[in-house]
Amino acid sequence: MSHLVSPRKRMAKVVVAALSLAMVISLLSWGFAGRNNLLPVSVVHAEDVPYQFKAIVLNPGSNESELRFTWYSTPDPAGSIVQIAKKSEMSGGNFPADTAMTFTGEALNADAATTAAGWASNKVTATGLQPSTAYVYRVGDGTTWSQAYDFSTQRSDEYTLLFVGDPQIGASKNAEADTAGWNDTLTKAFTAFPNTSFIMSAGDQVETATKETEYDFFLSPDALRNLPVASVVGNHDNNINYQYHFNQPNESKQYGVTKAGGDYFYTYGDTLLMVLNSNNMNAAEHVEFMKETEKNNPKRWKFVTFHHSIYSAGPHSVETGLKNFRAGLVPTFDELDIDMIFMGHDHSYVKTYVMYNDLPQYKQLLDMKGNVVNPTGAMYITANSASGSKYYALQQTPEVYSAERSQLKVPTFSTINVTANSVSVDTYRTDTMEKVDSYSMVKEPEKVKVHAQKEKQTDPSNIEFYYAIGHANQVNALDATFQFDSKKLKFKQAELVSENEGVIEHKVIENDGGDNEVTVSGDTVRIAAGMTAPVMSEEFKDVVKLTFELVGGKADGETTAELKLLQSTLAVSVTHKETISTIEADTATVTVGKEKNIYDLNGDGKVTVADLSIALDFYRSKQGDANWEAAKKADFNGDGVVDLADITTLLLQVLAQK
Incomplete structure (x- = not known):
């Protein structure tokens, strides 16, 4: 420099x-x-x-x-x-x-x-x-x-962050060696992922909060002149020196405040990132900060970062203070639908199961690529040291919340890859650049459609349509509204498909053309159901069967029955959050009745000499005659005249009848 x-x-x-x-x-x-x-x-x-x-x-x-x-x-x-x-x-x-x-x-x-x-x-x-x-x-x-x-x-609609934990320069008592490890991690990470948007640090930048020489070493890598770092106050950083070195956006003067600063937040694209100063362990303050921030900054993705891990595998994991801190924060993470929480402090790696209400949610839907579909809770990741300055041994008994835990005694880093509908986290060891763990999730509304299993049927008294759900992770309640032509169809019943046990009710809303609650043409039927066995399926799965009948009880030849899905809202087990569904196919049709037999001139469903008698009455009638509109139905070959060829054709049809 x-x-x-x-x-x-x-x-x-x-x-x-x-x-x-x-x-x-x-x-x-x-x-x-x-x-x-x-x-x-x-x-x-x-x-x-x-x-x-x-x-x-x-x-x-x-x-x-x-x-x-x-x-x-x-x-x-x-x-x-x-x-x-x-x-x-x-x-x-x-x-x-x-x-x-x-x-x-x-x-x-x-x-x-x-x-x-x-x-x-x-x-x-x-x-x-x-x-x-x-x-x-x-x-x-x-x-x-x-x-x-x-x-x-970089782009903010699709981007990559670098997540690191506890460089803690000076922790090994050899600051230059720690710095070499820190610089090596950044160099390898940015060489492999040159389009990284910024670094997200889980805190403990230095060993001694008042030691400026350690900050000098921490900041010495050239990469830090080219890339922003979103830092977190670690317990080893908790001093005014930290404030001198970092310029945080939207920093609170009320919540999470210590002499190193307070909670802060920033947004990047459709992501809200909230950073807590966990040296202040008054969970109520952090809760108020998060609730206010989330309310005023609605975003699709929500991440939280702080230093003191509440789901780790090292010696800090058994501390009463951190267990109490967990109890104070987790309900709000659940309430605000936080997607991922990133932490440090315990100098070892942990990826939890999807967690909700402080309990592992083992049962999650995976798509064909291995992504967790609409996880029913949050994922917590604790980073190991990014410099190698200090490692902690894992507790002998694995934690119930730990899906992956490791102590490689090698510096590691993680990439966080964000798109419009997915987040993935990949963790690498720096000595070989091998990927040692990964997690990926997709979050988007469940998909629904209405369809007919049989597109043609002869029975006008049982016309069946199906409401199907896909991309569903533990859906256990639904509310859907359908439209039909009441001049043609009459609603009979709605029932859960056999494997979806539960309860279902309906309400038919007639449209009288006046100022009522229906703003569409035709009548509607609203279905509400609860399933005791939640739906878990990436592919579409039939959940409700709706049965109609033709008005009048029969079809004059073939007629088309149509059902349109107007809206659908689903709720899931565990989190009990409701989401407006994405409607993939909103209309289904069924052709009902038999194709009309052109030789059945009297419409009695049979071809007999009675039909032959009618045709003979039109013999020699031709196009242009006054009676042609009635006579043309006997012109079977379509040549514009009822002649012997037509009479012979009909005679053969009579003889062909059993």
């Missing part, structure tokens, strides 16, 4: 000397990944003290069009400014200042009583960023600037 300088007058000479000495020590640590780029610092006179900077961090903004920046500079900078331009506007390595967007923020001098004393924390928010765009940026005070760095925005 290069540090461009501009002479500035500072404090008194004695203070300057002490400040400069602290800067030299800190910058030497910061230079772990590239100390050869540091300019020498010489301090004798106040006017010789340069503007210096370090620890540039990118954080997600409130949404995908924003990005937040934090960096350290010498105290009282003239400005806190970020300039951003499209990378395509770079020319010959020169930053395109004339076309760059300029964003101004604020600087806060670190408290003199902290280990960050002698630095100012600069924070700036950039807005109006476009998706799938390569940018360059620089930070500075308006006169002196850093070198140019780059980052790329």
Whole structure:
């Protein structure tokens, strides 16, 4: 990293000397990944003290069009400014200042009583960023600037996040070795997944919350100048230094607050991400934060991240405090329909079963690709260390909630892949880049259709239609409305298909053409049913049979009976949430009666000499005659005249009758 300088007058000479000495020590640590780029610092006179900077961090903004920046500079900078331009506007390595967007923020001098004393924390928010765009940026005070760095925005409708746990630089007592492991993880992850949108950390960035040199090491990988990191306050981070380094969006000043900050949230595409500061274990505060946030930011996907795992397999898993914390949070995760919860702290890997009401939901529907279909609860994942600085042994007795638990003693990371209707999480070990675990889910409304098993039938008294459900995971209640032509059909009954035991009732609503509750032509029948054996099927499964009969009891030849599905709402066992169904086929038809026999001229259902007698009355009638409209039914060959050929044809039909 290069540090461009501009002479500035500072404090008194004695203070300057002490400040400069602290800067030299800190910058030497910061230079772990590239100390050869540091300019020498010489301090004798106040006017010789340069503007210096370090620890540039990118954080997600409130949404995908924003990005937040934090960096350290010498105290009282003239400005806190970020300039951003499209990378395509770079020319010959020169930053395109004339076309760059300029964003101004604020600087806060670190408290003199902290280990960050002698630095100012600069924070700036950039807005109006476009998706799938390569940018360059620089930070500075308006006169002196850093070198140019780059980052790329990604799509927000389909995207990949990188989830890491507990880098905890310094935990092994060898910060440089921990940093090497951390840098190796990021390098391999971004090489394999270059279109990652941002990093999601489960906390414990450092071992000692007040140790700035450990933050320098944590922030040293070049990847962190190119990609935002959504950090979580770990128990080893819980100090004001954490606030100096990170610039969180929508941070609460009321909920989850410790000296490191409070709960915060951001959105990315159709995803709401809520981050809890679990160092504050007042679950009621986090509950209020989540309820308010979810209410004001409705999104399809909902993720929560915090540090202290409530479903882990290491030594922390048996702590009473974390069990109580779990009891305080889980009901709200269930109530808000949170999809996934990501945690750290126990330095081992756990993927739970789908959980609801603190109970494993073992029975889940899988589709042909192995995705869990509309899971009846949330999935919890606890990350192992991303640097290898510390590992915990697993408890000897496996937990009832753990579907997968491991201690590989190798750094790991996970990718979170989000689309419009699916989320998948893949976990990799960094030594071989082998995928060691995965989970995938699809979430979309159940599919329903109406159809006829027999498209033709002769019996006009039992015309059968079926209501079928697909993509269903434990559906146990339904409410559906159907429309039919009451001038043609009369509703007889609705019944559950035999294997779907339960209760079913119906209500026929007649449409009198006036101001009633029906706004469609024809009559409707509303069906409500509850199944004691929930429906679990990816393919369509017949659930209700509806039976009608023809008005008048018989068909004059063939007639078409039609049933239309107007609406369908389903509810599922366990969560008891109701969803409006996706109607795949809304209309079914049945052809009823026998095809009319053209030789049965009198319509008595038989072909006899009585029909022959009628044909003879029309003998020699031809098209254009006054009686042709009646006579043409005896023109069997369609040549426009009733002749001997037609009479002979009919005679043969009479003889053919049994």
